[in-house]
Amino acid sequence: MQINGHTELIAHLGHPTHAFKAPMIYNPYFASIGVNAVVVPMGCRPESYPLVLRGLFTLDNIRGALVTMPHKVSTVGLLDVATPTVQVAGACNAVKRDAEGRLVGDMFDGEGFVRGLRRKGLALAGARALVVGCGGVGCAIAASLAAAGVGALALFDTQAQSADDLAGRLRTHYPAITVTTGVKDPDGFDLVVNATPLGMNPGDPLPVDVARLAPGTFVGEVVMKTEMTAFLVAAQARGCRVQIGTDMLFEQIPAYLEFFGFPTTTPEELRAVARLEY
Amino acid sequence: MQINGHTELIAHLGHPTHAFKAPMIYNPYFASIGVNAVVVPMGCRPESYPLVLRGLFTLDNIRGALVTMPHKVSTVGLLDVATPTVQVAGACNAVKRDAEGRLVGDMFDGEGFVRGLRRKGLALAGARALVVGCGGVGCAIAASLAAAGVGALALFDTQAQSADDLAGRLRTHYPAITVTTGVKDPDGFDLVVNATPLGMNPGDPLPVDVARLAPGTFVGEVVMKTEMTAFLVAAQARGCRVQIGTDMLFEQIPAYLEFFGFPTTTPEELRAVARLEY
Incomplete structure (x- = not known):
């Protein structure tokens, strides 16, 4: 150059x-x-x-x-x-x-996440997605999932107001999507996203109860510190397909x-x- | 890089x-x-x-x-x-x-010019210098020649006011230097500088009457379009040492x-x- x-x-x-x-x-x-x-x-x-x-x-x-x-x-x-x-x-x-x-x-943070899912063959139209963590990256992923045509979005944040604020913006721009908040049980979703920092530090708890993950659920991660975070390892052990954090980048x-x-x-x-x- | x-x-x-x-x-x-x-x-x-x-x-x-x-x-x-x-x-x-x-x-435009002269062995302390052209680069060279300790500066510009304005600023900051304006006869100077654009285009007249250049006079140029401008060629033919335009750069x-x-x-x-x- x-x-x-x-x-x-x-x-x-x-x-x-x-x-x-x-x-x-x-x-x-x-x-x-x-x-x-x-x-x-x-x-x-x-x-x-x-x-x-x-x-x-x-x-x-x-x-x-x-x-x-x-x-x-x-x-x-x-x-x-x-x-x-x-x-x-x-x-x-x-x-x-x-x-x-x-x-x-x-x-494009969320767009990167969504493109990664698409290239891995995940159909997003009408899908049910759970986004855990509604800080900057969680909001971005939720916004891009909405633009990609998901049917339902469940949002969870330990600060409930963050999830509720995001839900409000989603309902305004995407009234056809079913938006819920307050629950992070991963059962019944096509896609579960860790958009919290959990996994950055050794000993962090997992963002959701992996025992409730079905093998058909796709699991995505935003933490980039290690490729296979403890959460992704556990999800893969359950039979889930996964997306690593740097794919978003x-x-x-x-x-x-x-x-x-x-x-x-x-x-x-x-x-x-x-x-x-x- | x-x-x-x-x-x-x-x-x-x-x-x-x-x-x-x-x-x-x-x-x-x-x-x-x-x-x-x-x-x-x-x-x-x-x-x-x-x-x-x-x-x-x-x-x-x-x-x-x-x-x-x-x-x-x-x-x-x-x-x-x-x-x-x-x-x-x-x-x-x-x-x-x-x-x-x-x-x-x-x-540093003028500083570059002065450093080039010094590296070619020209002693500037107390020297007599003629600067032809008092636009941006001429002013810069005159300022650096003054800072380098010349004894006399003659300034010429077809727009007399430009030379006079520069002379005024030089007299304010360097009262010990003899500053004159209005003449571009190169006779009797240790250093003659073309700081006009003459030499940029084929057929340009020379900036001073080279027949009046003494062999002991050092001649510097600011035009960079060609290394040896017609002015430098003529000065060299008179026996003068010269400095090309890009040396300043x-x-x-x-x-x-x-x-x-x-x-x-x-x-x-x-x-x-x-x-x-x-």
């Missing part, structure tokens, strides 16, 4: 930046296909974020922004156009200018690439070119 | 960006010495420049900014601290934050590197690693 006066810029906005992975995935990919663009980490504090975002999107060579912690929620209020997924998720992780100069935002990148208007590719190709070991 | 979450950012601010050379010099250099920093072109229009500059300097990983056309003059008014060179030149091409968070600017980069606090190097090393052919 050689940066020059024709290089387009994708700002990767978050704070802190040290754990950023996107530059080591996108930039080798761009180099591999001869696209003159670069993802640049920008360590931006919350108090200056509106100023930074506004300034960056006046640049001629800005192609877009990847938005991460702690800016995903505050970005929503800075957009001119927000997709339904952004509105339901209450968060945004991708920003671009459209042809009219408007700031357009979308949210690699599956969402093609969605991002389409959003920004770049040639897209498969998660496998991205995993092959990524230089995450650096 | 692999950009990751620890990469420091140097914004290269100008408009348009297409002819930018700095990314193809700095980035291969940083890679060659293992410095995790990247120069990123940012096409910034004048009306949004103050916003962009302010926003960028709130970022945690901003190391500094390289400023070029059309922002060198307007930057001066946005600084908290301006060096005498910036004040005399009326322009700034390098910005950083200091330890107190102040925006500090310096100007490569000689100023070590000054920039010092300003930003990076390990510095020689212009030769920079020319060797640069990938300008891209």
Whole structure:
């Protein structure tokens, strides 16, 4: 990759930046296909974020922004156009200018999760899904499951208000979906998602009672610290098909690439070119 | 060079960006010495420049900014601290934050020119110099010649007011230097500088009457379009030592590197690693 006066810029906005992975995935990919663009980490504090975002999107060579912690929620209020997924998720992780100069935002965390499920052959139309954990990532996954056409969504969070707020947004945007809250019994679902941080630390309890998991239930995970978390191991032992946490990351990148208007590719190709070991 | 979450950012601010050379010099250099920093072109229009500059300097990983056309003059008014060179030149091409968070600017176009002269063995203390052309680059060279201790500066511009304004700023900051304007006869100078665009186009007249150049006079050039401009060829034929235009570019980069606090190097090393052919 050689940066020059024709290089387009994708700002990767978050704070802190040290754990950023996107530059080591996108930039080798761009180099591999001869696209003159670069993802640049920008360590931006919350108090200056509106100023930074506004300034960056006046640049001629800005192609877009990847938005991460702690800016995903505050970005929503800075957009001119927000997709339904952004509105339901209450968060945004991708920003671009459209042809009219408007700031357009979308949210691909949940889309990555859903794409992973689809590529593993899970039919989502009319499916019954349980999402445990209604923080940022849980809201994003619920929003994308709704957009994918599930028939029923059960939401659980130890902070009941979070689940209820998300349920309200889902009912507003997707009145045809049956939305319930307050229960995390995994029995009877086509899909069960751990969207809590449980599994990050050794000795964490499992997010749901795996003894109640049926073998036909698909189990998805958001924790990326280890590929096979204790929850996924237990689910697999019950006969369930599973999706690991990093699938969400690699599956969402093609969605991002389409959003920004770049040639897209498969998660496998991205995993092959990524230089995450650096 | 692999950009990751620890990469420091140097914004290269100008408009348009297409002819930018700095990314193809700095980035291969940083890679060659293992410095995790990247120069990123940012096409910034004048009306949004103050916003962009302010926003960028709130970022945690901003190391500094390289400023070029059309922002060198307007930057001066946005600084908290301006060096005498910036004040005399009326322009700034390098910005950083200091330890107190102040925006500090310096100007290295003229410094590059002066470093080139020094490395060619020209003694500047007390020297008599003629600068023809008092636009941006002429002002910058005059400011750096003054800082380098010349004894007399003669300034000429077809727009007399430009030369007179520069003379006024020089007299304020360097009262010991004899500053004159209005004459471009190169006779009797230790150094004659073409700081006009003459030489950019075939058939341009020479900037001064070369028949009046003494062999002991050193002749410098700012035009970079060809290495040996007609003016330099004529001066060399008179027996003068000369400095080509791109020396100013490569000689100023070590000054920039010092300003930003990076390990510095020689212009030769920079020319060797640069990938300008891209």
